[in-house]
Amino acid sequence: MTTDPRMLMHHSDVAVSVELETPDMTLNLGPQHPSTHGVLRLVARVDGERIEEVEPVVGYMHRGYEKLAEVRTYPQITALVNRIDWVSGFANEVAFIVAAERLMGIEAPERAQFIRLILTEMFRISNHLVFMSSYPLELGAATPLMYALRERERVLDLIEGVTGGRFHPNFNRIGGVKPAAGGGSNQKNVVQDLPAGFLSETRDAMEKVLQVCDDMVDLVLGNEIFVVRTKGVGVIPPDRALAHGVSGPNLRASGVDFDLRKVDDYLPYDRFEFDVPLGENGDCFDRYLVRLEEVRQATGIVLQAIDSIPSGSLRAKVPRVIKVPKGECYVRAENPKGEMGYHIVSEGGRGPYRLKIRSASFSNLSVLPWLLEGVLVPDIIAILGSLDFVLGDVDR
Amino acid sequence: MSGLFDNFWVMLVVKLGAVVTVVMVLALVIIYAELKISAHMQSRIGPYYAGGRWGWAQPLADAFKFLQKEDLTPADADRPVFKAAPMVMLAGSFAVLVILPFSPNLIAQDLDLGIFYVLAASSVGTLGVLMAGWASANKYSLMGGLRAAAQLIAYELPLVLAVVGVVIQAGTLSMVGIVEAQAQPVFHIGSVGIQLPYLFQGQVIGFLIFMVAALAELSRTPFDLPIAESELVMGYLTEYSGIRFTMFFLGEYVGIFAMSSIAATLFLGGYHVPGLDADVFGPVVLVAKAMLLVFLIIWFRWTFPRVREDQLQGFAWRWLVPLSLANIAVTAVLKVAL
Numbered sequence: 001m002t003t004d005p006r007m008l009m010h011h012s013d014v015a016v017s018v019e020l021e022t023p024d025m026t027l028n029l030g031p032q033h034p035s036t037h038g039v040l041r042l043v044a045r046v047d048g049e050r051i052e053e054v055e056p057v058v059g060y061m062h063r064g065y066e067k068l069a070e071v072r073t074y075p076q077i078t079a080l081v082n083r084i085d086w087v088s089g090f091a092n093e094v095a096f097i098v099a100a101e102r103l104m105g106i107e108a109p110e111r112a113q114f115i116r117l118i119l120t121e122m123f124r125i126s127n128h129l130v131f132m133s134s135y136p137l138e139l140g141a142a143t144p145l146m147y148a149l150r151e152r153e154r155v156l157d158l159i160e161g162v163t164g165g166r167f168h169p170n171f172n173r174i175g176g177v178k179p180a181a182g183g184g185s186n187q188k189n190v191v192q193d194l195p196a197g198f199l200s201e202t203r204d205a206m207e208k209v210l211q212v213c214d215d216m217v218d219l220v221l222g223n224e225i226f227v228v229r230t231k232g233v234g235v236i237p238p239d240r241a242l243a244h245g246v247s248g249p250n251l252r253a254s255g256v257d258f259d260l261r262k263v264d265d266y267l268p269y270d271r272f273e274f275d276v277p278l279g280e281n282g283d284c285f286d287r288y289l290v291r292l293e294e295v296r297q298a299t300g301i302v303l304q305a306i307d308s309i310p311s312g313s314l315r316a317k318v319p320r321v322i323k324v325p326k327g328e329c330y331v332r333a334e335n336p337k338g339e340m341g342y343h344i345v346s347e348g349g350r351g352p353y354r355l356k357i358r359s360a361s362f363s364n365l366s367v368l369p370w371l372l373e374g375v376l377v378p379d380i381i382a383i384l385g386s387l388d389f390v391l392g393d394v395d396r
Numbered sequence: 397m398s399g400l401f402d403n404f405w406v407m408l409v410v411k412l413g414a415v416v417t418v419v420m421v422l423a424l425v426i427i428y429a430e431l432k433i434s435a436h437m438q439s440r441i442g443p444y445y446a447g448g449r450w451g452w453a454q455p456l457a458d459a460f461k462f463l464q465k466e467d468l469t470p471a472d473a474d475r476p477v478f479k480a481a482p483m484v485m486l487a488g489s490f491a492v493l494v495i496l497p498f499s500p501n502l503i504a505q506d507l508d509l510g511i512f513y514v515l516a517a518s519s520v521g522t523l524g525v526l527m528a529g530w531a532s533a534n535k536y537s538l539m540g541g542l543r544a545a546a547q548l549i550a551y552e553l554p555l556v557l558a559v560v561g562v563v564i565q566a567g568t569l570s571m572v573g574i575v576e577a578q579a580q581p582v583f584h585i586g587s588v589g590i591q592l593p594y595l596f597q598g599q600v601i602g603f604l605i606f607m608v609a610a611l612a613e614l615s616r617t618p619f620d621l622p623i624a625e626s627e628l629v630m631g632y633l634t635e636y637s638g639i640r641f642t643m644f645f646l647g648e649y650v651g652i653f654a655m656s657s658i659a660a661t662l663f664l665g666g667y668h669v670p671g672l673d674a675d676v677f678g679p680v681v682l683v684a685k686a687m688l689l690v691f692l693i694i695w696f697r698w699t700f701p702r703v704r705e706d707q708l709q710g711f712a713w714r715w716l717v718p719l720s721l722a723n724i725a726v727t728a729v730l731k732v733a734l
Contacts, residue, residue, distance in 0.1 A: 147438075
């Protein structure tokens with residue numbers, strides 16, 4: 001079997017009487033390719049349009065965050081970790097900060113926890129809207145992109161109003177959240193922590209988000225071609241998903257009822273009512289449907305939270321120089337893309353001795369070689385897109 | 397002066413020149429329409445600055461930008477084939493227009509085998525695509541080119557069979573003849589003869605099959621697999637740049653206009669509208685009808701996702717071919733019975 005592309009392209013010297021053989025072709029998708037979400041490289045052995053074998057090559061986006069964290073102080077690391085999965089920046093910070101707080105034995109005030117929760121859910125909405133818009137684009141439908149991103153912009157505006165940043169808020173502080181602009185670190189103006197009009201604007205935005213969800217049901221899920229492209233494509237059975245450590249919406253689309261917001265207590269989710277949407281078949285269609293339902297649930301959580309947000313301070317009493325006592329702690333959180341965990345090993349210094357980051361996309365991607373075996377080339381893109389990963393989250 | 401225009405060859409050159417110029421302008425208009433319509437469908441504004449108002453000069457600006465770009469040929473490419481491919485594609489699109497009647501007399505050449513010629517000429521463009529895919533020495537291009545070839549074979553058949561229904565009803569293959577047949581009154585209410593295009597004379601299924609197959613021939617969404625930019629980067633266009641890319645681009649839009657106006661001629665009465673003098677208003681009427689179909693094609697493009705290769709083939713062979721055969725049978729029976 002030859003792998004030299006020129007040998008594969010020109011068969012003019014092959015005698016016609018010889019029985020024609022069809023050699024496999026090695027197709028190299030990425031690291032630069034329109035739909036690999038960054039710098040994922042897939043080396044596929046294809047027989048015509050059918051995939052025989054796929055080998056994902058990751059690491060092009062490796063930035064060495066775990067090593068960098070060893071030479072950074074805890075407050076500096078929040079700026080690093082929100083760049084791991086840049087589509088849901090704030091959500092990355094929470095688990096890390098909670099882990100550090102637990103080691104120090106402090107807990108953020110309730111109001112700060114509520115703000116964390118609201119922002120996390122807003123980033124979940126934003127992340128899923130990006131998925132809901134870009135996935136049809138990968139299947140060739142360009143217009144849903146604009147509709148969902150338009151409403152996502154409203155959510156990002158709200159986030160920007162609170163934190164000052166759209167993607168990388170860097171808003172968490174050990175013991176709470178960053179005091180509002182102008183308030184200074186002495187917390188005298190705690191009343192100004194959320195911008196004026198935030199609550200009413202949030203209600204408006206959530207209404208628009210729910211509306212665009214309905215639009216997506218009509219425009220995307222109701223589309224005959226979308227259904228035939230995604231139903232029964234890329235099926236991950238529950239046991240396979242668990243074996244590969246798949247988490248988040250991808251796992252729930254396979255019908256496994258596991259949501260860290262329900263089973264863990266890193267944020268006060270137990271005070272809100274929400275459902276965990278589950279899929280039945282674990283195919284691309286279900287993964288889309290589950291994310292769409294999650295957006296609806298997330299809007300419900302945000303609305304409940306802004307109705308019941310307690311007043312009070314934004315930050316617990318913390319020493320001027322933050323030092324974390326010796327010990328180990330692992331905190332995991334339900335990120336929009338799945339389980340995000342931080343294992344901090346502290347030797348008592350201003351930064352961690354070792355930080356292990358468990359990111360959702362890496363485990364979610366590990367199912368890919370098994371999933372892509374025997375599918376057609378167009379299905380690579382359909383399946384790849386449906387897993388909703390970010391290369392920064394894979395490589396760290 | 398009159399002696400010069402009596403010469404067959406001079407007239408031919410003049411006619412062809414006129415067709416090419418008019419169609420080039422129409423292609424630019426369609427590109428502009430696509431930019432604007434897609435923008436409004438996506439809650440955007442679209443081109444805004446070029447030309448001073450409404451961004452009307454955007455397609456021109458795009459074309460001139462492409463012309464300035466370097467015309468690259470990959471080192472491993474089959475150079476003559478690579479360079480000829482865009483011309484074949486463009487020639488195929490233009491060749492169709494030769495027999496397109498804009499009015500009873502405004503036609504480059506009315507062939508007796510008109511519609512037969514159309515179907516033959518419209519597949520030449522796909523040859524260009526296949527050449528481009530093969531000669532680029534790029535795996536994505538190759539897959540795009542082969543997809544285009546498979547698509548052509550699958551959809552050429554329903555396209556031809558859909559036309560047969562019209563041909564049976566009209567009793568002629570000549571394009572002008574088909575339009576004139578639609579200008580005949582179908583029945584009379586009092587002394588007023590009611591003229592109907594074939595779409596309303598029972599060729600609804602034929603029309604739908606023709607439009608679907610035409611979309612596939614043109615590689616437009618939902619059948620844009622040869623380009624499929626999320627899978628094959630840019631398909632057979634991957635290695636093209638500069639003026640050769642522009643030629644493919646233009647060829648695509650000329651093809652859209654050609655297919656739409658053929659559909660308009662066959663199913664919507666062509667240049668004929670009851671009560672209007674075809675000699676005067678013919679061209680406007682035909683272009684208006686064609687633009688209606690162009691809008692439809694643009695609308696599809698910005699609404700539908702792309703089908704998969706096996707689904708594309710299955711749709712053609714399992715649905716379109718049997719349906720169009722049934723359409724022919726029913727049309728033929730009715731033609732004889734009535």
